[in-house]
Amino acid sequence: MEAMKEKAVIIFSDLDSTLLEHHSYSFEAARPALDLIKKAGVPLIFCTSKTRLETEYWQEKLDIHHPFVVENGGAIYLPAGYFPFPLAQAKNRGRWFVIELGSPYAKLRQFLVSCQQQLDFRLRGFGDMSVEEITVLTGLSPTKAALAREREYDEPFICDDEKTLSIMKERAKKIGFKILGGSRFYHLTGENDKGKAVRILKELYSRLYGNIMTIALGDSHNDLAMLAAVDKAYLVQRHDGSYDRRVQLKGLVYVDGPGPEGWGQAILSFFAAAKQI
Numbered sequence: 001m002e003a004m005k006e007k008a009v010i011i012f013s014d015l016d017s018t019l020l021e022h023h024s025y026s027f028e029a030a031r032p033a034l035d036l037i038k039k040a041g042v043p044l045i046f047c048t049s050k051t052r053l054e055t056e057y058w059q060e061k062l063d064i065h066h067p068f069v070v071e072n073g074g075a076i077y078l079p080a081g082y083f084p085f086p087l088a089q090a091k092n093r094g095r096w097f098v099i100e101l102g103s104p105y106a107k108l109r110q111f112l113v114s115c116q117q118q119l120d121f122r123l124r125g126f127g128d129m130s131v132e133e134i135t136v137l138t139g140l141s142p143t144k145a146a147l148a149r150e151r152e153y154d155e156p157f158i159c160d161d162e163k164t165l166s167i168m169k170e171r172a173k174k175i176g177f178k179i180l181g182g183s184r185f186y187h188l189t190g191e192n193d194k195g196k197a198v199r200i201l202k203e204l205y206s207r208l209y210g211n212i213m214t215i216a217l218g219d220s221h222n223d224l225a226m227l228a229a230v231d232k233a234y235l236v237q238r239h240d241g242s243y244d245r246r247v248q249l250k251g252l253v254y255v256d257g258p259g260p261e262g263w264g265q266a267i268l269s270f271f272a273a274a275k276q277i
């Protein structure tokens with residue numbers, strides 16, 4: 001572990017049902033670990049299916065000022081001036097630089113609506129739902145549900161029919177889209193995923209720090225690509241104490257605890273083992 005002292009640690013984390021508790025969206029159980037990494041100046045990169053507006057809210061709430069990845073790898077938002085070198089691919093958007101990796105939301109909606117009409121009228125995406133309906137399904141407040149509805153690169157949807165879902169997956173694949181399972185919803189996206197975004201950020205941090213050690217924490221199928229892209233991957237328990245069986249990866253650490261509780265334990269034990277702090 002001695003060699004690790006020379007490596008800068010970068011943490012990538014999912015939010016829903018990982019750092020944020022499934023029902024209450026509380027991160028209190030992870031507070032000691034959050035304090036520790038803040039004190040040590042370790043970058044914590046949110047890598048979520050949430051929108052930019054929602055993620056900005058959580059960045060502020062947790063006082064985090066690092067880059068973040070939204071809508072399942074649809075885009076990477078970087079604070080202006082964060083990396084002291086020019087960023088190819090990045091566009092300036094207000095106080096952010098943005099690297100866009102996803103497909104436009106309108107195209108995703110078009111596909112979902114065609115599936116509704118041809119396969120199953122009960123299919124419902126966020127674009128079909130009122131703020132009230134999203135509030136009921138997620139437990140979010142109406143204000144936060146409205147932020148969740150402002151989508152750019154990813155359409156969350158519900159579908160309770162396996163056959164419809166498998167036809168949708170086939171059709172999506174043919175046009176370069178894909179469907180992944182999140183903590184609450186299925187997600188329709190373009191060719192992007194959290195892993196592609198993580199690999200881009202790893203390259204940027206390598207340029208900044210030289211030798212880096214990356215870790216990631218998630219709970220669901222849509223975290224698999226992120227978990228596969230880092231040096232050390234942690235899967236937290238779902239709120240019912242189970243693990244998402246769709247996440248299979250060599251070397252994956254199964255954390256003994258759900259959501260933020262597991263998150264905190266994983267981070268504390270990582271740094272205890274690394275004797276970093």
Ligand code: MG
Pocket residue numbers: 014015016017018182183218219220
């Ligand atoms: Mg999740």
